[in-house]
Amino acid sequence: MRRREYEGAGDFRLMQELIQRTWNPRSRLHIGDVAWERSVNAARRGTGWRTAFWEDGGQVVAWGWAELPDHLSLVVDPAQPDVAAEVIAWFQALAQDGACSILEDETHLSSALEAAGFRPDESAPYFTHHRISLDELRTPVVPEGFVLRHVEPAEVERRAEGHRAAWSDWGPSKVTDEDFAAVMSAWPYQRELDWVVEAPNGDFAASALIWYDDVNQVGLVEPVGCAPQYRRRGLAQAVNLAALHALRDAGATSATVCPRGDDAYPKARALYQSIGFKPGARSKLYVPS
Incomplete structure (x- = not known):
């Protein structure tokens, strides 16, 4: 060894x-x-x-x-x-x-x-690991004027801006344009699995990125976000479903996501369970005795 x-x-x-x-x-x-x-x-x-x-x-x-x-x-x-x-x-x-x-x-x-x-x-x-079979997925629906699509290679700055808008509730997000460029060049990133909801004004209102392990035919949803001014319109659910459909088209049979499992932050797991994810094992933090 x-x-x-x-x-x-x-x-x-x-x-x-x-x-x-x-x-x-x-x-x-x-x-x-x-x-x-x-x-x-x-x-x-x-x-x-x-x-x-x-x-x-x-x-x-x-x-x-x-x-x-x-x-x-x-x-x-x-x-x-x-x-x-x-x-x-x-x-x-x-x-x-x-x-x-x-x-x-x-x-x-x-x-x-x-x-x-x-x-x-x-x-x-x-965190509680959730899992979904991709056999039966609902069709994503967005309000009139909003568009579901995957990200294009030249949209690094817009993608990063959309992420920051969704993840700045408790303070400015630290994710820079350069960080997201690194994400989009990392293996196994695929733009076909990086989905956004584009608002009528061009904002990336919500987003969902899935990482695909083609050996085990399983995707990981990480991260997902929706800008505060666009919430409560079903956009986070829709963008997740669209990305999961694309994941299935790529050959996956299941997906996993790992939201908080304790009651201090229940919204994320409620979103995923509304899509069809089922809770499984939880994480445990081990500390020195």
Whole structure:
């Protein structure tokens, strides 16, 4: 077993390849999760991010992503669960008081965390993974004058502006035009799966981006938003449905989305459940005992 540090863009794809190779409905992360997060936040986090890989026979079997000073994300091949202890020990050497989020079904990770002195924080906010089969989808409908369509390559600035408008309720969004350019150049982004509702005045009133894992035939909805002045018109539901239809046309059989599951923020899960997503396992935050 060999451990090494993150060395660049090629290693980013290795992170995604391990997720894709080991993905199942009990996995917390989808290839789109890391594509979105690292595209929009990598430049501003700088040395606050540390990533290490564990390789066996030249194949990556685990990685740990430390968002210093206080959080660990990790993926470990379930066929080699003992490696989880090494990833956690690496993180503890970097952040003694750090926490780690996993899905409750990832028992090979929960047992390693508990053995290392972590416990689940039942009072922490959590996310509930929702899943939908694409066999039967309703037809999206928008008000007269509004248009449903996917994004075009030259619309980076407009797409970024629409995202910021939808995500600035609690303060200005940090996502820049450059961030969204990185998103749209990241694998496996497809503009055919990046949908917007265009208002009569040209605003991108609502949007939904789906990341497609064609190996596992599953899409991840991340992110979705609707600008405050356009809410309560069914636009978020419509743009989700349009993107899901496009996902099915691309060959997917299901999609997943991960809204907050606790009652402090119920609106997002209500939206997805109205479309047909069904709740499943929840995330758990493990903290030092």
